[in-house]
Structure formats: C-alpha cells, structure tokens
Amino acid sequence: MSLMLCARSAASRIVNISHSVRRRPRYFSSAVDTDSVVSAPSTANDEVTVTTYSSRSSSSSDTPKSYPLSANNSMKLVDRLLQRTSEMMDPHAANVIAFSGGVDSSLVAALVHRAFNNYHISYDSNPSITQRRGSLQAVLGISAAVSQTQIIMARTVAQTIGIELTEVPTSEGSDETYQRNDGYACFVCKTHLYSTLENVANTVMKQQLELRQQLNDDQQQKDDAYNSVILYNGTNADDRTDPTRLGLIAASNFQVHSPLDQITKDEVRAAAKHLGLPNWNAAASPCLRSRLAMGVMATSEHLRAVEKAEEFVRNVLNIDEAVNARVRMLAGGRAVVELDNSILMDTSHHQFSGDDSEESWVARSLRESGFEMKCINEWGFKSFGGVRGFKTGSVAAMPEQKIMKK
Structure with a gap:
C-alpha cells in the first residue's frame, strides 16, 4: 500500500486534539567564529563557511566538510528567499510559523517577519488600528518531547x-x-501540531475581527474576504530525501508552506548567518522522541531520561551546541551515547597511560563521572551500551515492512 494510504490509516487512529492556546562555548567546529555568532549580518567582505559533521550514508566520513559562501552570494540567496516567501505570504491572513528554535524554522520566521513588515496597509478611516489586516506569530509547541534547552x-x-x-x-x-x-x-505529532496552530490562528483572527467592528460595513466586508490561515514550516530540500519524515505528509495535508524547500541545509545556514541569527551553526535539534528506537514507548519518562542524559553528557564532556550529541534509548532500555567523530577522535585528551591507554577520552570521562550509574539509578535506563559515532536521523525509522503488508 502507498505511504499516503498508510499515513491516512495512522491518522484514523489519532485521538481528539486539545486546542490549548496560550559556560562559555567549548567544542566548536573549526568554521565557527565564536565572536560573530550573534553579530549583525555579514558585510560584503565576509565569507560564510558552513560545516556539516555527518552524512546519512554509513560509508561516508564524519570529518567536518566546509561549504564557503561569499557574503555577496549570501545576500543574493536571502533576496531570493525573501521573494519566494513574499509570494507565499498574505499580509491580510493569519500567518503562523511552526517554530522550534532550530535553524530551519528560525530562518523561516525571520523571512516571514521581514516579508510581512514590508507591507504597509492602513485604514483611511482609522489608521491607528493596524497597518495590516492580517497577523504574524511564531508558535512553539510545548510537550515532553521538547527539551528545556x-x-x-x-x-x-x-x-x-x-x-x-x-x-x-x-x-x-x-x-x-x-x-x-x-x-x-512523527506523522501523529505533526498532525497534532498543525491542528493546534490552526486553532491558534483562528483565535487570533476572531480577536482581530472583533477589534475592527468599529470600521464601516464596506471595510468590514473587505476584511471578511481575507479570513484565512497560512502555516509555515522549516522543511528544506535535504529533508525531502529522508524517508523517515512522515511529518511531511501531515504538512501536505494541512497545506503548510515551506519557503526553504528548494535550498539545502548548507544554504539554510549561510542565509541564517547572513541575517545574524544566533543559532546559524547549531547542530540539528530534532525532538527528543527521535532518540527512541522503534518500539520503545514514547512516554514522558523515556523522553525525560534522554533529555537528562544528554544534558549530563554535554556538561561532562564540555561540548557546545554546535556539536552533535545524542543519548539514544534502544530496545530493552539500553542507553547509547552518540557523538561527532571529530570529538571521538580528538587526541588532545590522551594524557593517561597504563591499562587505560586504549580507552577513549570520552569513555574515560563518562566512566569517571558515574554516567552509567546515573543512567540506571536516576534516569530510568536499564543499561549503558557505550559510545559510538553520530549518525543523523531518527532511530525510530519508517516501518517499511509494515507498510508493505498493508
């Protein structure tokens, strides 16, 4: 059976949705300028270098790869994205961005915000009410799968x-x-999220229409014609090659707009850097549920366990948000730490000798910190399975065999 039919089958099992409204950086990639991460947009003489640490292919190297993009080209890229976003955006509608704080949705938020504010539409009868008939907001869905960080x-x-x-x-x-x-x-989560976002947008539109009751009838009729909702997400071109992202089907069902769907992740980072976004080179930050292997129940306890464990690992190893670090929960409650190979192969920490000479500095640091005991005694894991190289993507992949049987 097709993926779409399987997704619809999953959708039929979704329950009713509650619409509730309302240290100094340490390990960086070599490309990161720690003093300019929160600076103003690049000047014409700057060069942006985007670094990626890993590939979905298991045979590829995790050695950092740099993708330089001149500030002039970055400016052209941003201009092109603004043009595309403006064509999607309606200043009279309720414009809502599915916002996570990751670089993709952050860039979309910046683009839609700029495009929206380029419109200056005022009412002759009462220009003090608003300059636009529509609205704009970024909405962050809060659940156990979203870390405090x-x-x-x-x-x-x-x-x-x-x-x-x-x-x-x-x-x-x-x-x-x-x-x-x-x-x-992922499909279920995004369906809940987009439904909630629509509800938020409808609430805002209702409030704005009530505010404009003081307008004359002719103007009110014009406003009613623009009573629409536009949702946006941060899906980029690379995301569309990932077969585990069933959330893309949910986005299609809700007609979510994706201003970045024609550019790569590297171009996303370059544009974000050019616009001065502080997270332009932060490692990917998918939801905590992606740390759970397929079949491991997505409970708040399991999600809290991986959140606490990851926070502990970053603190013990003194690594910054630009480095990929995951604590996976595999079958049987086994914890596994994943880190960029550039960190695992760092030889600057090998200052010990004797029986420990074959032990990596990461394994040694975790052992001395009592990580394994904390996993078992405090966070709810059953065992610790060691450390391995990071690979992007969820460990709860799409159940291809199950789809074939339907």
Whole structure:
C-alpha cells in the first residue's frame, strides 16, 4: 500500500486534539567564529563557511566538510528567499510559523517577519488600528518531547528576530499511536501540531475581527474576504530525501508552506548567518522522541531520561551546541551515547597511560563521572551500551515492512 494510504490509516487512529492556546562555548567546529555568532549580518567582505559533521550514508566520513559562501552570494540567496516567501505570504491572513528554535524554522520566521513588515496597509478611516489586516506569530509547541534547552533557544531566537512567540501545549503525548512509536509518531505529532496552530490562528483572527467592528460595513466586508490561515514550516530540500519524515505528509495535508524547500541545509545556514541569527551553526535539534528506537514507548519518562542524559553528557564532556550529541534509548532500555567523530577522535585528551591507554577520552570521562550509574539509578535506563559515532536521523525509522503488508 502507498505511504499516503498508510499515513491516512495512522491518522484514523489519532485521538481528539486539545486546542490549548496560550559556560562559555567549548567544542566548536573549526568554521565557527565564536565572536560573530550573534553579530549583525555579514558585510560584503565576509565569507560564510558552513560545516556539516555527518552524512546519512554509513560509508561516508564524519570529518567536518566546509561549504564557503561569499557574503555577496549570501545576500543574493536571502533576496531570493525573501521573494519566494513574499509570494507565499498574505499580509491580510493569519500567518503562523511552526517554530522550534532550530535553524530551519528560525530562518523561516525571520523571512516571514521581514516579508510581512514590508507591507504597509492602513485604514483611511482609522489608521491607528493596524497597518495590516492580517497577523504574524511564531508558535512553539510545548510537550515532553521538547527539551528545556530547545525552549530557551527558541525564546532567544524569537527575541533576536523581533517576532511574537506563542508557546502552546500540544497533546500528542496522550495519543496511543504516538506512544507506540512504531514508525508513525512523527506523522501523529505533526498532525497534532498543525491542528493546534490552526486553532491558534483562528483565535487570533476572531480577536482581530472583533477589534475592527468599529470600521464601516464596506471595510468590514473587505476584511471578511481575507479570513484565512497560512502555516509555515522549516522543511528544506535535504529533508525531502529522508524517508523517515512522515511529518511531511501531515504538512501536505494541512497545506503548510515551506519557503526553504528548494535550498539545502548548507544554504539554510549561510542565509541564517547572513541575517545574524544566533543559532546559524547549531547542530540539528530534532525532538527528543527521535532518540527512541522503534518500539520503545514514547512516554514522558523515556523522553525525560534522554533529555537528562544528554544534558549530563554535554556538561561532562564540555561540548557546545554546535556539536552533535545524542543519548539514544534502544530496545530493552539500553542507553547509547552518540557523538561527532571529530570529538571521538580528538587526541588532545590522551594524557593517561597504563591499562587505560586504549580507552577513549570520552569513555574515560563518562566512566569517571558515574554516567552509567546515573543512567540506571536516576534516569530510568536499564543499561549503558557505550559510545559510538553520530549518525543523523531518527532511530525510530519508517516501518517499511509494515507498510508493505498493508
């Protein structure tokens, strides 16, 4: 059966959605200028270098690869993105960005914010009410799958952009299909999220229409004609090659707009850098559910376990948000730490000898910190399976065999 039919089958099991509204950086990639991450947009003489650490292919190297892009080309890229975003955006509609604080949705928020503010539409009868008939806000869905670190980052980026941020609880955690984590969790999660975002937008539109009751009837009829919702997400061209992203089907079902779907992740980072976004070179930050292997229940306890473990690993190893670091929960509750190979192969820490000479500095640091005991005694893991190189993507992949049987 086709993927779409399988997704619809999963959708039929979704429960009703509750629409509730309302240290110094250490390990960086060599490309990161720590003093310019939060600086103003690049000048014409600057060169942006984007670094990636890994590939979806298991045979590829995790050695950092640089993709230089001149500031002039970055400017042209941003101009092209602004043009594309402006064509999608309606200043009279309720424009809502599915915002996570990651670099993709942050760039979209910056683009839509700029495009929206390029429109200056005022009412002759009462220009003080508003310059536009529509609205704009970034919405962050809050659940156990979103770490506190990510929430803080989202707030910081929204403040940098100057866009209104609304934090809304989402209810995918109570959905049995999501909890089973059998390959459809991403689709279920995004369906809940986009439904909630639509509800937020409808609430805002209702409030604005009530505010404009003081306008004359002719103007009110014009406003009613623009009573629409436009949702945006940060899907880029690279995302569309990932077969595990069933959330893309949910986005299609809700007709979500994707201003970045024609550019790569490297171009996303270059554009974000040019616009001065503080997270332009931060490592990918998918939801905590992506750390759970297929079949490991997506419960708040399991999600909290990987969040606590990852926070501990970053603190012990003194690594910054630009480095990929994951704590996976595999079958049987086994914890596995994943790190960029550039960190695992760092020889500057091999200053010990004797029986420990064959032990990596990462394994040694975790052992001395009591990481394994904390995993078992404090966070709810059953065992610790060691350290391995990071590979991008979810460990709860799409259940291809199950799809074929349907």
